[in-house]
Amino acid sequence: VTLDETRYVTLEDKVHLPLLQITYPTVYGRHEDEAPLDVLADILGGGKTSLFYKNLVKEGMAVQAVVSHPCRELACEFQLLALANPAKITSLSTLQNVLNETLKEFETRGVTADDLARTKGQIEARTVFGLQSVSGKVSALAANETFYQTPDLIAEDIARYNAVTAEDVMRVYNKYIKDANSVVLSVVPKGQVQLAAAKQTFERPVRNIEIDTVDVSDDEAFSSALSTNTAPSFDRSVMPKAGEAPVVEVPDYWESELANGIEILGVTSTETPTVTLTLGMDGGMLLDPEGKAGTAYLTALLMNETTKHYSNEELASELAKLGS
Known part of the structure; x- marks a missing residue:
């Protein structure tokens, strides 16, 4: 998916703080560039050591700054999100300029070995910790089976992220982010459109969905289903008896x-x-x-x-x- 131009969209809502979200279309799930883009997102906006935290949150420009690369059923998106601090930001256009300058800073600085070690460690840890619950295991297995017909892709996922190099990260940055068109969404409090990053240039088309009605009064199967007696085989007003007390297995x-x-x-x-x-x-x-x-x-x-030997970021x- 590509955009022929950058689109500006403004959304008025019942919010207190204005929010800026810049979204770039990228690839699809398990594409060869998905892992480098995930690593890029974590380097830019993952935690207190990221450039977005340093330039936006620590400087008081934003209350929160996040960079992510979520992949859904059909495609992935690279998202830059910042929740403005109204004490310092009077327009989301200022915040957009800071975001753009931060991207240029990353482009000049490049990817360090420390960036890769930190990001890969975090991605692997999130994957492993996600498997500690039954819900996490089932979700991972079901998603991989549903979309890729192979449930046991967890080890392969860890391997492909560990294989990402600094060159891979810079390559996807130059290909999908640098000078690329995007969707710039400004979420502002109602009645404060002037806070938007720019005047809206895109109107979402109105969806007109025609609803067809079907007469099922003469449908035998439908009538049979309505008349089926589904009464329970037991009295729901009677409290069932408690079973035997379970034996808790205490680990050694x-x-x-x-x-x-x-x-x-x-x-x-x-x-x-x-x-x-x-x-x-x-x-x-x-x-x-x-x-x-x-x-x-x-x-x-x-x-x-902080500690005696380490600063907050360290x-x-x-x-x-x-x-x-």
Whole structure:
């Protein structure tokens, strides 16, 4: 799918913050360029180490900035999305300029080895963590069977993402994003069309769907279905008796102790190649100082922001490489 020109669309809605979404048509699911485009999206807008976070969120231009490459039944789209901060942005055209400058910055900077390591780690981690529930397993198997007639494509997916190179990412950027036409959607509060990135240039055609009515009064099959007695074979007003209490199977656990005296209680599961750590300590609301409620909670939140050896962005980058 290609666009002959960039189309501007404005949508007025009951919202408080204006939103800008730029969408580029790309490929289809499992196309050879799908994986590089996914990696490109994560490099541009994935987490606190991305260029979009640095230039938009950290600078206060946007409340939220996201880059994604979703693939649906027929095709994929490369989406740039930014939720404007009205304290700094008076028009979505300003936000669009920042987005374009960020793309140019990426074009000049290129793809680093750190970008690839972080992005591949995150993509593999999301895939593996998605298999920890029955719902995740069923969804992956069913989707692959439905669209590609091969349910067990999960290992192949991880392999094709790990095979993406920096050259692949720059190639798809130049082919599908750089100087390409797009659909620019401005979502603005009702009555504030002036906030849009540009005047609307595209009107969505009105769908006129004709409804054909069919007389089924003489249809024997239809009449038979209506007259069929579907009464239940039991009395629904009577509470059924409870069955036997289920026996909960508690997993085997092991115990150990670190050199510094910290006791370890562990359970081994081979369902997915993941590790979950939970550190238990005396604390919480019961030990908050009087008059300083929330101290423990605030301390825990701050541990996600920065440490003695890592800044906010460095901490996020290292965790992403670990697949955390």
